[in-house]
Structure formats: structure tokens, C-alpha cells
Amino acid sequence: MTNESVRLSRRTTEGGQEVATLTITSKMGAMGPEFWRGAAQALSDLGGARVLTVRGEGLFSAGLDVKASAADLLPVLGDEAGFAAVVAGMHAVTEGVAALPIPVIVAAHGWCIGAGLELAAAADLRLCSADARFMLPEVRLGIAADLGGLQRLPGLIGRGRAAHLALTGQPIDAATAERWGLVTEVLPDPEALFTRADALADALAVLPPHALEGTKRSLNAEGPHAGRLAADVAWNARYMTAEGLQAALRKA
8 A cells, every 4th residue: 555645565574474564755754634544544454464663764754744734624723523523534543553453663763743753652662763853842833732642652751751842842862762761772873773673573573463462452551450450361361372381381
């Protein structure tokens, strides 16, 4: 699946598993209506992919393409229901990424701004190159970020650091993003970043899908500790197999 803003590609690992890559191909990684439509379609087309990697071309993403989105947004300003209907198309992507049962890896280089950062926050693992910069500038535009960043970033980097990003609208560099825990690895350049992201995808692809999905469900679950713990036990009771247990014992 390809349009002018997004491309979904697939490859088969040496072990025979399929992994997918969603590439933001629009100029400056801008996210306009075409991107949101294409990305939503791509998420529904993943099929049997074991892992999804998200990356950009010239940079990761300059965020929402305000100019391209104006035709959709201007008529609904002041109309709460109409505005929500437009933003729902964007939520289909950010929330859709978070809801995927497979691991999602973001490989960010260059700028990762606004909606791009909120998309990255919805992923499971985030890597970046040394030239990466992260920014949530919505307050400077007179709005609050509304694509999940304000809900997810406090859990990733702590409320204070999330507040710093969201209230100042100022960027942080790759080293700061790693120190804060927004990314787990910083690679020297985009080429090294993409190589590392592909290697990580390959390593995850060979792991049992139910184990990965169950782990994601638990990490993303909300509610009392006891209930979440019971859900983990129920998941394992449902999916643990004799073959899997025997394989684990052989490795022990």
C-alpha cells in the first residue's frame, strides 16, 4: 500500500517471519489528511506481520500539516462534535498503533514534532539517531495536544518532564530524550538507526506472538494491581503450551 504520504512495505526475516515497515514519505514528514487516511489503511493491512517499524524519510515528522488540514478543520472550529469527528480520523492512527497486538518500533531521525511525537509515544519501543529532536509545540499554537501524547508521555518520562515538553513547547535533543527515557537507544546516524531497528524487529519476530501480545496487554492495562496480575495469570493459563514449557526448561 502506497500513497504520497505513507508507504507500507514488508520483508521476510532469515527465520521466515514477516515484518512490516510504515514509512512517512510526505515532505518534512508532514501529517495531513492523506497521511492519516493512508496510515489507518496500512494498520488494517498488516496481516501476518510479527513486528511493525515506523520511520520517516528525510526526517521522522514535522507534525500536523496545518495547511493541508485547514479545509477539514476550519469549518468545524467552535463545533465540538464536528471537531471531534475530524480528530477521530487521526486517533484511528495513534490509538490504532497503541492497540496493535504486535510490537511497534519507532526509529526517529531529524525532527519529531507534535503529532509525530504523539505517534511515537503510542509505540512500544523508540530508538533515534543523534540528530533527532523532539518537541510538543501545541501550546504555542494556542491548543493542547490531543492525539494521546499528554496521556502517554507522563508514563514514559514522568509527569514533570512531560509537563516541561508540553507547557514550554521547547525541543529536547537525542541525549536528553535518552536520559529522560523517551528513547532507549541513540544511534550515530540514520543509517545505523535503521539497521538497529531492523535487527531489533528481527529479534522480536522470532518470539512467540501470544507472549508478546500478552506482555503488551499487561504493560498497557489500567486498573488495580491485583486485577492486572490476575489477567496475566489468566492469559498464561490460556496460551501456555507443553511445547513452550519444555522449550523453556531446555534453555534453563
